[in-house]
Amino acid sequence: MSGFDTATHLVYLAAAAGFVLGLHLMNSPATARRGNQLSATAMAAAVLVTGAVLIHDNSITATGVVVLIAGAAVGGAVGLYAARGVAMTAMPQLVSLFNAVGGGAAALLAVNDLSSGPSVSASVAVTAALDILIGTVTFTGSLVAAGKLQGWIPSQPLVFPGARALTGVLAAGFVASGCALVATPTHRLPLILLLVAGLGFGVTMVLPIGGADMPVVISLLNAFTGTAVAMAGFVLANAVLIIAGALVGASGTILTKLMADAMNRSIPSIIVGGFGTGDTAPVSGTGNAHVREVSADDVAIQLAYASKVMFVPGYGLAAAQAQHQLAELAALLEQRGIEVGYAIHPVAGRMPGHMNVLLAEANVPYPQLQEMDEANPEFARTDVALVVGANDVTNPVARRPGNPISGMPILDVDQARAVVVIKRSMGHGYAGIDNELYTDPKTGMLFADARKGITDLTAAVKTLVA
């Protein structure tokens, strides 16, 4: 190994170590930003040393240089524009798009390797086939997921006649063309068939999945992208790609598992079809008979004289763009010496941890953002729990067997001394069942849009304490 090769390998090794340490620093909000910067520095080092390798090898053509720079300029500009401008509510779409381009690029690496080399070894052919398959499924799957999240594609499960059969045919197609590609890696036909089958399968896999399951789907596609990148590392015999890909694969897998557990759904059942298509027979309702409606002024009195208030935000809060109003109300209560906390369910939002980012953007200090395990013991000593835009994750029936959300981990909101729910109507959540919390005698329902309801509350508290 020449001195240059040694230096190159050492830089790649340092980059890989930088990725691991960067992820390690993500274990606390205080160090996370430094972790991301370390990871970015490691990436810059890996890219620069690759540039040095290209110059050193001197095999790149002049056109190649132009293509490289033009591609980087276009991609960099688009990436920068998207990252700077994206609204925090649109983060899931952006992450999906980054999954798509990452998976797509990984697939292209293998396509290039197979179509340029005169001969390909069996082990490379296998990893290349896997890379192309996973990469193409991620590419179209993530684009469909992003489209659903953005509302360009209806978010309810889309099942057209013959969809299942088509998915089956495509699955058989990619197994067959994958095997053919491994047998004859330099032939074009199996490569093209594999591309088509993978791209088609990505679409038919994500279309039937409902909007409520998106946090799981994004996590799963994230794991796929990581795996595709690791496979590209096998094809190119580049360890840093393998390491980075494996790290992302691990991250995506952990998040997928956490999200599926938090929604009480198995990953296969999510892939097979949307929520509400299963055995979700409506639970015999207690009706609206015992619902106690309250006014903003009543709630203001409860809040102003409480010693501890817990907010329970759900996606409805983000949909109404009311995070800032909620943070304002919290600040007002804090000024009165009231202890304030936010109880955040793992699936509050459209992707893992989404609600935390939305609240952080509204200047909520992160020590107040409490995870489910941390928040649940707090409810017993909470005077008022204010539920905004969260439904199924607060439903006590989850503790009993025999209904669609049995066994789902929930926030123990019903343990609080008093509960106030801001909601537009008695409508159902994704699970399509009545929420017993709403009919609990200690619960008051404030029927309003999340944003208007909180603004009214803030105004009422202000008048009260003035």
Place this chain on the structure above:
Amino acid sequence: MSADLMFDLTVFVLSLLVGFEVISKVPATLHTPLMSGANSIHGIVLVGAMLIASTARGPAGYVLAFVAMAFATANVVGGYVVTDRMLGMFRARTPQPRKDGES
């Protein structure tokens, strides 16, 4: 199986285990930045895209290299910038000065 493949497989499996170990310690509060940060890390395909560009000959090769470069660079640049932007929002306490703080 070649020695190279065995070596690569070893690296892959150990990296997966390191990943599980490190990432299981990330709090749920940071799961969105974690995912977008992990997203930027898989932007490492940029290295592969650069290698494609260096061996590209003929129009098809150049088109492939261009698309791979554009995808991978968008992934890296966008991923790191948006993660940094998000993490910048996580503060221990609200910006306006308050009396003695809990943290």
